[in-house]
Amino acid sequence: MKKYFIEKRDCIHYMKYKTVLLSLFLFCSFTLQQEKNKASEYNLKAAFIFNFTKYIEWKTATSENEFIIGIMGPSPINDPLVEIVKTETVDNKKIIIKQFNKPADISFCNILFISQSSSASLDDILAKTVHKGMLIISEQEGYAEQGTAINFVIVNRKLKFEANVKAINTAGLTASSQLLKLAIIIK
Template sequence: MPPTSNSGARAGAACSSAPRWPSWSTVSEPAMRRSLSPVVILRRLCACAAVLAVFAWSTPIATGADVGTERGIKAAFVAKFIGYVDFPATAEPVAGPLVIGVVGADDIAAELARIVATRGGAVRPVTVKRMDADDPLEDVDVLFVGLSEAERAERLLRAAATQGILTITEFDGALRQGSVINFRIVNERVRFEVSLGAAERANLKLSSRLLSVAYHVQRETP
């Protein structure tokens, strides 16, 4: 039955106060509806909408469109991903900035640098570092490997996994090579796929909010 105007007001209040993304389970939808109150269901739906708004704002990438549009969207996604990943805990308190290393994609690096420079109030500052494929990864927290380095990517991805680095790529077969997140163009939009096996090997914990809006989640270990 459609909600009355009073219940609609309560729904709006639930939306504004919903702090967390719902925890999905194997319970069937009818069973879930029987076990949860309407207010709880509305709160969870509002949380879903909030996260989808964060990740689904990208404009279509039409054939022949400005390549800069795609690069800008990918850079914005990379900047967003950081907030949905728990990096490995260290014995020492982290005092320095979070470093995003970019290999084979200077345009992504430039756009990322612009994005992080305009962000304020972050608990931990973010630095963008342009790198070569042979550079050491010791100080890197996030590694973006561009399409131009696809042939040499597997070595980079395997090395990054041993150092707790979040790896992000943009080419076919990247998850099989060990990437944690890989960009895809789906129906002329920038989407991303995730490998939970690669995340586990890198000792990274990905938020359920991030997984819920991924185009594909690969659960088996490649």
């Protein structure tokens, strides 16, 4: 009789152990899926950024052989952009990636991507970049309304982008009607 209780107790411990392991496995799987989704999201954002270059006209050119994409703050977008840079050009110009940590560091770039993890204030960034011929792209809710030209948003679990036409024009850029047809227009 005593043996039965030991076996039953062992069985209960085994079931608890099994439940804990299953929970841990599911948590790890969920975390890995989130990481995979985050990587996919930034691969898409990088592809969008590259494709924006085909539908934006820069009126002022500062470099004859380089197209510069700046990134404000740390971001998972670096790796996918670096992969694009290896094989692509913009108007036969080599694409250069520059990293900026604070607004004072910002030098001219054709595109400036403001990372969601950037600690700099949007006002400080815009003060440094407005009227400079830069396409400012962000990924923070409300940033298009506050003055960035393009802002990535998730709508119904799909990556979309908002376009602030006034900010695009203020920067001295022209967006094609094809690009604007795909955008959520911010006025």
